[in-house]
Amino acid sequence: MVQVHPVPAFDDNYLWVAHDGRRAAAVDPGDAAPVQAFLDGHGLVLEAILVTHHHGDHVGGVRALADRWGCEVFGPAAESIPGRTRAVAGGDRLAVPGLGLALEVIDVPGHTAGHVAYAADGLVFCGDTLFACGCGRLFEGTAAQMQASLARLAALPPATRVYCAHEYTLANERFALAVEPGNARLAERHARDRAAREAGRPTLPTTIGEELATNPFLRWDSPEVAASAAAHAGRALAGPVEVFAAVREWKNAFR
Numbered sequence: 001m002v003q004v005h006p007v008p009a010f011d012d013n014y015l016w017v018a019h020d021g022r023r024a025a026a027v028d029p030g031d032a033a034p035v036q037a038f039l040d041g042h043g044l045v046l047e048a049i050l051v052t053h054h055h056g057d058h059v060g061g062v063r064a065l066a067d068r069w070g071c072e073v074f075g076p077a078a079e080s081i082p083g084r085t086r087a088v089a090g091g092d093r094l095a096v097p098g099l100g101l102a103l104e105v106i107d108v109p110g111h112t113a114g115h116v117a118y119a120a121d122g123l124v125f126c127g128d129t130l131f132a133c134g135c136g137r138l139f140e141g142t143a144a145q146m147q148a149s150l151a152r153l154a155a156l157p158p159a160t161r162v163y164c165a166h167e168y169t170l171a172n173e174r175f176a177l178a179v180e181p182g183n184a185r186l187a188e189r190h191a192r193d194r195a196a197r198e199a200g201r202p203t204l205p206t207t208i209g210e211e212l213a214t215n216p217f218l219r220w221d222s223p224e225v226a227a228s229a230a231a232h233a234g235r236a237l238a239g240p241v242e243v244f245a246a247v248r249e250w251k252n253a254f255r
């Protein structure tokens with residue numbers, strides 16, 4: 001039985017560790033020390049590192065952990081990943097050695113050009129692509145690429161647990177409420193997540209079903225989101241990519 005735990009790092013990153021009580025895989029270890037402390041504290045052996053994309057807050061601890069453990073380092077083939085031992089791309093299936101965790105790689109370009117996600121039965125590690133009530137910035141990709149990537153993640157079963165790499169939820173929800181003030185489920189979610197943060201708990205993981213109901217970056221088919229995005233952009237918008245792109249531009253300037 002694999003469990004997944006957040007290891008907080010930097011200001012708002014979660015370095016996720018999946019383990020069965022003995023063996024572990026670390027996702028996007030931007031800093032080695034807190035991951036090592038978690039492994040030590042739980043008596044775990046690190047078998048693999050899964051990297052979603054090349055940004056420093058996701059790869060900064062890879063070399064130190066890989067040197068210490070001699071473990072596999074899975075990372076996207078299309079990016080330069082320090083210490084990578086196995087280059088992966090969309091459609092690849094991989095197993096973490098010794099851990100009952102079968103993963104499928106999904107290509108999700110947009111935040112970076114080669115960004116990948118790792119999906120297993122009932123969960124997905126999506127890096128900086130899909131956030132709780134938000135999505136990553138478009139640093140290397142186009143809005144069309146990101147919308148297609150998000151659509152791929154949105155097609156996972158609704159109960160799929162989504163392990164995002166940052167705790168951006170409350171700020172994302174404030175923006176989402178500006179886009180879609182009539183979404184009652186979003187208002188409920190915001191109240192619940194505020195209570196979680198006040199109690200010092202993560203708002204993650206979220207689920208695909210929750211995101212489909214409340215995340216404006218997946219709700220290009222919602223009439224309210226489309227109308228709101230068009231009103232803000234000051235022009236007519238046709239289709240999911242234009243609606244998504246307008247919401248993304250709006251968020252970039254939202255305070």
Ligand code: ZN
Binds near residue numbers: 053055111128
């Ligand atoms: Zn990033």
Ligand code: FE
Binds near residue numbers: 057165166
């Ligand atoms: Fe990041």
